[in-house]
Amino acid sequence: MxxxxxxxxxxxxxxxxxxxxxxxxxxxxxxxxxxxxxxxxxxxxxxxxxxxxxMIIGEPRIHRHFFYPHVIGKAGRLLDYGCGTADNVRQLIRDGFPREQITAFDINRESIDLGIDLYRDREQMEDLFVVSEKFPFGIEEFDIVYSASVIHVIADETEFNNYLANAHSALRPGGVLFGSTLGLVDGVVRSPGNRGPPRLMTKKQLADSLAGTEFSRPDIVTRGGVPEYVPHHENICVFEFYTKKQTL
Ligand SMILES: C[S@@+](CC[C@H](N)C(=O)[O-])C[C@H]1O[C@@H](n2cnc3c(N)ncnc32)[C@H](O)[C@@H]1O
Structure with a gap:
């Protein structure tokens, strides 16, 4: 199959x-x-x-994020951590973010190639991509890390902790982590065995995970509009988050 x-x-x-x-x-x-x-x-x-x-390529969401206007004004070295098709990277470039400041990283190439096949822009995009099973970046290489729809696909606890720790170490002190993930609507308790995204956290669990990785207390905004094809979509929301790597 x-x-x-x-x-x-x-x-x-x-x-x-x-x-x-x-x-x-x-x-x-x-x-x-x-x-x-x-x-x-x-x-x-x-x-x-x-x-x-x-189902969502061609409808990037990064520019609807509450922190996006500051990103466009801010510039700096930006890592899209778990870029997938790189729909959001193309939106950044369309909005004037300097392309030479962007790195689009993923642990596999499949969605990257799907994006290139659909946008037919291999020559313009190829140099932005880094693919590796292991996180390949050194400490404090970036000013901004963007994470869209990655956290909710990471089932494994160690991988999740490593993901946040890598984002933290790759940022310079005071650097920004922002992004979005699917989460649980307030008051909903996830029953074991539910289909759907493997990691659905409450707002508090997401805030605690970020703070536990020594990010500042995050701003998290709840948004609706989870598509009907996501199982149990009525219990699920989108969390947009923004936090900073604390300075010493
Ligand atoms: C649902 S897709 C979202 C892609 C893209 N960010 C977007 O918003 O369209 C999740 C992506 O996260 C990547 N991913 C999953 N675990 C990861 C990890 N530990 N490190 C980096 N990328 C990861 C997957 O390969 C996949 O491309």
Whole structure:
């Protein structure tokens, strides 16, 4: 069974690719005849690791984050930690963030290639990407770390702790971590065995995890609008967070 089996009933790979191409075409990307079929064949064989990513590509969210206006005004070296298709990196570049200051990192290439196939921009984007199973950056290399929809996919506790610790060590003192993750609506208790994103924290758990990694007490804003295809979406919200690496 391929990983495309993870598409929900009623959602197929060809439909999802077609819809993604339509959204991305709105940015001016032109597709040659037969391109949809080429992609369907390619991804029918290889699968799509995160079908959810394909459902949202072409609708970046970074510019709706409450801290985004400060990022654009701030500049500095920025790491997109768990960049996936790099939809958000393309939005940063469109909004004038200096591309030479951006690094887009992921532990695997699959979603990066999906983004490049859909945006058809390998030449313009390739040098921004770093892919490695191990976190490859040194201490204090970045001024800003962005984390979008990564925390909720990390099931393993050690990997989660390492993820936050890496973000912390890669930032200079006073540097900013901002991003978003799916979480639990206030008052909801997650029952064991629930389908859906593997790590759904309450607002307090997220705040404690960030503070426990020696980030400053975070600002966390709750947003709705979790798509219906996310299982138990009525119990789930989006947390946008912003915190800083404390200075000594
Ligand atoms: C749901 S996708 C989100 C991608 C992108 N940030 C976005 O908002 O569209 C989650 C991404 O996190 C990456 N990821 C998961 N665990 C990671 C880790 N420990 N370090 C870096 N990236 C990770 C996955 O490979 C995947 O590309």
């Amino acid at each position: 391929t990983r495309t089996a993870r598409f929900l009933p009623g959602k197929t790979l060809p439909d999802a690719l077609g819809a993604a191409m339509k959204r991305i075409n709105a940015y001016g990307v032109i597709y040659p005849d037969g391109y949809h079929q080429v992609l369907v064949e390619k991804y029918s064989h290889g699968g799509v690791r995160y079908p959810h990513i394909l």
